[in-house]
Amino acid sequence: DAGVIQSPRHEVTEMGQEVTLRCKPISGHNSLFWYRQTMMRGLELLIYFNNNVPIDDSGMPEDRFSAKMPNASFSTLKIQPSEPRDSAVYFCASSFGFRGLAGVSETQYFGPGTRLLVL
Amino acid sequence: KNQVEQSPQSLIILEGKNCTLQCNYTVSPFSNLRWYKQDTGRGPVSLTIMTFSENTKSNGRYTATLDADTKQSSLHITASQLSDSASYICVVSPHYGGSQGNLIFGKGTKLSVKP
Numbered sequence: 001d002a003g004v005i006q007s008p009r010h011e012v013t014e015m016g017q018e019v020t021l022r023c024k025p026i027s028g029h030n031s032l033f034w035y036r037q038t039m040m041r042g043l044e045l046l047i048y049f050n051n052n053v054p055i056d057d058s059g060m061p062e063d064r065f066s067a068k069m070p071n072a073s074f075s076t077l078k079i080q081p082s083e084p085r086d087s088a089v090y091f092c093a094s095s096f097g098f099r100g101l102a103g104v105s106e107t108q109y110f111g112p113g114t115r116l117l118v119l
Numbered sequence: 120k121n122q123v124e125q126s127p128q129s130l131i132i133l134e135g136k137n138c139t140l141q142c143n144y145t146v147s148p149f150s151n152l153r154w155y156k157q158d159t160g161r162g163p164v165s166l167t168i169m170t171f172s173e174n175t176k177s178n179g180r181y182t183a184t185l186d187a188d189t190k191q192s193s194l195h196i197t198a199s200q201l202s203d204s205a206s207y208i209c210v211v212s213p214h215y216g217g218s219q220g221n222l223i224f225g226k227g228t229k230l231s232v233k234p
Contacts, residue, residue: 111162
């Protein structure tokens, strides 16, 4: 298996532009997570999906951020309009697990990340 | 407030030596605790996952311990290798009826192993 695939690996854009990050989870996994990592704040969970349905988006910083998962093999994270403070590494991760089972500990597999720089 | 604190922030050791990284958390109720290894420029890789009822879990030269009473976890690395140089991140999952969202992340410990 190729693992979690993210594109692009690097993105440089100007403030105000729309940015779309893409993720292909591991085949068969039913949970997908979007994270952001910065030096100041470390890793932060933005949103996660289970069976293509958004379960918790409380980590999404503001309305400029949106995420979709139209099918089991593809997800996007969109920032519109982008701002310099959005500069970070964005990771996608996937796992196989069941929502609602307390104590179940699924391993999350991370993609290589997209390094975003907003000028 | 749910928090995860890791110490030290950074650590330099010689190849072949052992080391222990610490993680203290205030998350309650608590479902599970994970340790991740993150190489520079790459995504985190899971090392261990422990539920609240487990107190030790090993993965090769990595051994994680958990004391749910004192809310402390440690990651012990035995006979360190140059490839162990990475950031190690402690992540705690609150017990919210089974949802695995709302993970609480530590800032990580940056380990450098020197020859």
